[in-house]
Amino acid sequence: MLLEVEDLAGGYGAARVLHGVTLAAARGAVTALLGANGAGKTTLMRTLAGLLPAAGGAIRFAGAEVTALPAAARVERGIALVPEGRLVFPALSVAENLRLGAIAPRARAGWRTRADEMYALFPRLRERARQPAGALSGGEQQMLAIARGLMSRPDLVLLDEPTLGLAPAMVRVVFDTIERMRALGLAVLLAEQDVRRALQAADAAYVIEHGRVIAAGRGADLAADARVRRAYFGVD
Amino acid sequence: MLETLAAGQLLFAALALGALYALVALGLNLVYGTMRLLNVAHGDLVMLGGYATYWAFAAAGIPPLAAVLLTASGGAALGAGAYRGLFRRLLAAPRATARIEANSLLAFFGLSVIVQNLAALAFTATPRGYEYLSGVVRIGEVAVTGGRLAAVALALALCAAVLAFLRRHVLGLAMRALVEQREAAAVVGVDIDRAQRASFVLGFGTAAVAGTLLSMTEQVSPFMGFPITIAAFVVVIMGGLGRIEGTLAAAFLLGAIETYGVALTSPTYRSILVYGLFVTVLLVRPQGLLGRRAIVR
Ligand SMILES: Nc1ncnc2c1ncn2[C@@H]1O[C@H](COP(=O)(O)OP(=O)(O)O)[C@@H](O)[C@H]1O
Ligand SMILES: [Mg+2]
Numbered sequence: 121m122l123l124e125v126e127d128l129a130g131g132y133g134a135a136r137v138l139h140g141v142t143l144a145a146a147r148g149a150v151t152a153l154l155g156a157n158g159a160g161k162t163t164l165m166r167t168l169a170g171l172l173p174a175a176g177g178a179i180r181f182a183g184a185e186v187t188a189l190p191a192a193a194r195v196e197r198g199i200a201l202v203p204e205g206r207l208v209f210p211a212l213s214v215a216e217n218l219r220l221g222a223i224a225p226r227a228r229a230g231w232r233t234r235a236d237e238m239y240a241l242f243p244r245l246r247e248r249a250r251q252p253a254g255a256l257s258g259g260e261q262q263m264l265a266i267a268r269g270l271m272s273r274p275d276l277v278l279l280d281e282p283t284l285g286l287a288p289a290m291v292r293v294v295f296d297t298i299e300r301m302r303a304l305g306l307a308v309l310l311a312e313q314d315v316r317r318a319l320q321a322a323d324a325a326y327v328i329e330h331g332r333v334i335a336a337g338r339g340a341d342l343a344a345d346a347r348v349r350r351a352y353f354g355v356d
Numbered sequence: 357m358l359e360t361l362a363a364g365q366l367l368f369a370a371l372a373l374g375a376l377y378a379l380v381a382l383g384l385n386l387v388y389g390t391m392r393l394l395n396v397a398h399g400d401l402v403m404l405g406g407y408a409t410y411w412a413f414a415a416a417g418i419p420p421l422a423a424v425l426l427t428a429s430g431g432a433a434l435g436a437g438a439y440r441g442l443f444r445r446l447l448a449a450p451r452a453t454a455r456i457e458a459n460s461l462l463a464f465f466g467l468s469v470i471v472q473n474l475a476a477l478a479f480t481a482t483p484r485g486y487e488y489l490s491g492v493v494r495i496g497e498v499a500v501t502g503g504r505l506a507a508v509a510l511a512l513a514l515c516a517a518v519l520a521f522l523r524r525h526v527l528g529l530a531m532r533a534l535v536e537q538r539e540a541a542a543v544v545g546v547d548i549d550r551a552q553r554a555s556f557v558l559g560f561g562t563a564a565v566a567g568t569l570l571s572m573t574e575q576v577s578p579f580m581g582f583p584i585t586i587a588a589f590v591v592v593i594m595g596g597l598g599r600i601e602g603t604l605a606a607a608f609l610l611g612a613i614e615t616y617g618v619a620l621t622s623p624t625y626r627s628i629l630v631y632g633l634f635v636t637v638l639l640v641r642p643q644g645l646l647g648r649r650a651i652v653r
Contacts, residue, residue, distance in 0.1 A: 169543065170542075171539070171542055171543070191542045191543065191545065192542070192545040192546060192547045192548070194545075195544065195545030196545060201543050203539075203540075203543055207537060207539060207540040207543060208537075208540065209533055209536045209537050209540055210536070210537070211536055211599075212532065212533070212536060216529065216532075219529060220529060220530075220533050220541075220544050220546070221544055223526060223529070223530060223533075223544055223545055223546055224544075224545040228526070268544065272544065272545060
């Protein structure tokens with residue numbers, strides 16, 4: 121497994137949010153992270169990316185322990201976070217945002233070629249390359265956030281609620297992109313509100329509640345799981 | 357009166373003042389933007405650069421144009437030292453950060469007073485000046501001393517270089533990212549420690565160099581830094597906190613307003629003009645003259 125998380129604890133100072141999360145994500149697979157609002161998905165993503173410190177447990181990536189590494193060092197190892205709320209650089213142009221996506225040493229060579237690939241993937245971004253990212257629509261900003269993440273040549277992409285607030289057409293674009301990442305052999309960890317869609321797209325899934333994994337399995341199996349059905353589909 | 361205003365001499369004076377303000381305010385704004393700390397002692401670095409240049413010339417015969425290298429590296433080293441010794445350690449502890457941010461103005465103000473009075477003790481309060489490139493050069497109808505011309509040219513060139521660095525160099529881009537969105541900078545993998553140190557190095561270095569350039573046109577004195585700090589402050593507020601291009605534009609605007617304002621009225625009104633502008637901008641456009649509120653959807 122590319123990513124192995126063992127008994128991970130964490131949160132915001134004294135406010136413990138994650139109480140021992142264990143999960144794994146493989147190359148060329150989409151792993152879905154399901155859970156109600158406030159379950160701890162974003163906290164987990166940010167702890168994996170190194171933006172929040174782990175209070176216990178271990179994060180192993182590509183066979184090496186990265187639990188205590190700062191965020192920049194994790195990007196350098198090949199972990200890219202596409203954060204909830206996009207977090208683009210609003211006053212910088214789309215092109216500069218992409219350039220910054222490739223600021224890790226591993227990604228600096230050939231960044232122009234990669235930016236062109238991103239423009240091919242998301243033609244809207246090419247049209248708006250010179251505009252400030254803050255002037256983009258929500259959907260376009262999400263494209264930019266994903267493209268910026270891919271600019272770092274990641275092996276693992278952490279996608280935190282990439283379809284939140286997007287129009288259906290944009291949601292389709294996002295899921296097409298996820299499909300493409302899997303085809304390219306990337307590991308994708310996907311936190312998603314749209315449970316049906318996420319389970320369709322996912323090879324494996326984990327259900328998180330109050331900072332703990334309460335169910336795990338193959339996507340199709342989980343869709344049939346009684347607890348998941350109760351919690352998300354409103355059926356017994 | 358109209359002839360005076362249209363004169364090239366005045367235009368040159370406005371440009372000269374603007375270039376100096378730009379150089380000082382760029383550094384002040386960079387350190388503010390990356391650290392969210394407003395260094396009220398920034399103008400005193402200009403004073404120290406001025407004295408270093410004076411003594412290098414008076415005691416060792418080093419010409420000011422060569423002393424630029426000295427003050428640049430001295431200021432840069434001081435910046436790196438201040439970051440390493442003081443700020444990095446303090447900012448690593450979140451609770452200390454909150455404390456510093458709340459008290460940073462007072463702490464820097466205290467530091468500024470100490471530095472000024474130490475300078476007065478060491479160098480006496482007597483203003484110091486030197487004769488260097490004092491021959492008059494004519495450009496069209498404008499007559500300036502060679503020293504002044506060199507100082508302005510160098511200030512402009514340095515501003516352009518800093519701007520180019522921030523726009524084109526990876527480290528410059530990293531610094532702008534940090535100014536713009538600290539969290540997002542961490543997300544993309546900006547080495548935050550390195551970028552912060554770079555902003556101190558660049559900010560302190562340019563301030564010290566501004567001191568060298570200023571000493572080529574004016575006498576230096578222990579308390580010369582404070583009005584420069586205030587002017588740089590006004591520029592930063594006008595241009596927008598953390599905004600690079602805005603800072604440059606605001607510096608030349610303030611240089612022009614001050615030069616033409618004083619020419620139209622009298623030097624007594626200088627402070628009223630500068631502070632009046634400061635208060636007006638704060639009230640009318642707190643996000644800066646050119647700044648726009650970030651649009652995040
Ligand atoms: N900055 C913060 N400080 C303190 N608690 C937080 C912070 N952000 C989120 N939390 C808390 O952490 C818990 C998990 O939130 P989050 O990870 O955002 O959940 P999810 O992404 O699954 O909706 C919630 O109870 C939330 O209130
Ligand atoms: Mg969330």
